[in-house]
Amino acid sequence: MxxxxxxxxxxxxxxxxxxxxxxxxxxxxxxxxxxxxxxxxxxxxxxxxxxxxxxxxxxxxxxxxxxxxxxxxxxxxxxxxxxxxxxxFLRGRELSKLLDEGHKFELDDVASIIWKLSDALHYAHQQNVVHRDIKPANIFLVADHQPKLVDFGIARAPNRIAENLAGAEEPFTLFRNNLLGTPNYMSPEQATGREVDSRTDIYSLGAVMFEMLTGRKPFVSRDTDKLLHLIAYKAPDKPHEVDASIPIALSKIVMKAMSKQPERRYQSADEMTNEIKRYLIDGKRARRRLKMSMPVDEVEDGADQPIYARPSFLIGCIALAGAVAMVAWQVWHF
CATH class of the missing domain: 3.30.200.20 (Phosphorylase Kinase; domain 1)
Structure with missing residues (x-):
């Protein structure tokens, strides 16, 4: 070494x-x-x-x-x-390894991770950098599921040196016939060899989100040509139809990101970021309203619970009131 x-x-x-x-x-x-x-x-x-x-x-x-x-x-x-x-130097694990092990992400964790990645893509696109190979293997999760986007090896950027790497071989990555990317997550325009722009990254991020939610890839085939055909022409299943526990709101985000026609997707990664933020904010508001409407004895005793609503506080108040009454009685009859 x-x-x-x-x-x-x-x-x-x-x-x-x-x-x-x-x-x-x-x-x-x-x-x-x-x-x-x-x-x-x-x-x-x-x-x-x-x-x-x-x-x-x-x-x-x-x-x-x-x-x-x-x-x-x-x-x-x-x-x-x-x-x-x-x-x-990143301390953590690739998203691909967690998915391969069958790790099940909480819905809010999926939304949070994808939101941060879409924000990163929006920033990259503003700098005229298109990644072109968004996939779980290129997403690294460090502490507390904070994502890091890695491997810009086939990114399109100003002053790019290697636009066509025909003949090179890289595991799980296609370089032949001007196809750059990983088949399972590449966009329809990549699969058919058409010109791509920043919306190709949005599609691929949608495919990653699909897998994180459902535990399976949008399209699967051992035959590369058949896989590319599915990506180019077949609509993916709706995530909430694959798993009924997936909110329709998240399912809609995935389906819009993965639209076959680039003009029907989010037109910028920032649009996708804002849509996910709205989902997270609306979810927090709904949980807060539910908690406020619940009887006190059904509300979980937690740090975010008002102190006056906690059972321990109420019991303490009752005990204190009893003690005060006893002292008052004794003083009155002294």
Whole structure:
């Protein structure tokens, strides 16, 4: 294993694949840990060139973005035979792994996570950066389910170097026939090789939301061509019809985001963000109204409950009133 690259001291390995590896590095200047992507030295010159272009593109796309829900890029450079990118070291897990394990998210957690991601996409789109590969594997959840959007390797951004990476191979990612993206989550326009814009990210985020709510992908097929056909021409099931416990309001958000025609989707990620915010706010108001209408003995004793409505407070008041009455009686008859 490498012991050093650039100014970074390598302290461990996070993961390894056919293309390269991700290491934990320590920056002695800033005194912080970073994640460092480098390539497998056994790649052919052609493969290496294609992936170096992808890595540089990631640095150029994400490196110009500063948002709490987008991974921060610190540095990208070539040193001797090594091309690397140093980024924020995230402590948590990929959303894809949680979904694969059958993790069931609370409805408000789904809404909160997707709201933060749509806000991150809105910011990226304002900087003319389109991710083009939104999927659970590129969403990292850190403490308290705070999401981080990662891997801008095939993003479209100003000064993009690698627009067509035909011939390169990446697990679960298509680069042939000008298709860039992951099949299960790509938009209909990606699936048919048409030109894409920021609304392609909105579709893909809707597909991620669908899976988080229902526990299954919108479209599934072992045959790639059939899968692309389903994505391009078949409407997904409505989430609330898959699972009756899913609110229709959330189901409508998913269906609008996943409209086949881009012009029928949310026209900006900000629109999707605001729609989810309304759902969360309306839900809180409804719960507050329900709690206020409940009898005192049915309201759960919690931190958000008024002190005068808590059973312990009422019992204390009764006891205190009894004590005061007893003292008054004794004083009166003294």
């Amino acid at each position: 490498l012991s050093r690259i650039g100014r970074f001291h390598i302290t461990g390995e996070l993961g390894r694949g056919t293309v390269g590896a991700v290491y934990i590095g320590h920056d002695p200047v800033i005194d912080r840990d970073v994640a460092i992507k480098i390539f497998n030295p056994k790649l052919t010159p052609q493969e290496r060139r294609a992936h170096e272009q992808q890595l540089i593109n990631e640095a150029r796309a994400a490196g110009r973005l500063s948002h709490p829900h987008i991974v921060t890029i610190f540095e990208a450079s070539s040193e001797g035979p090594e091309t690397y990118i140093a980024m924020e």
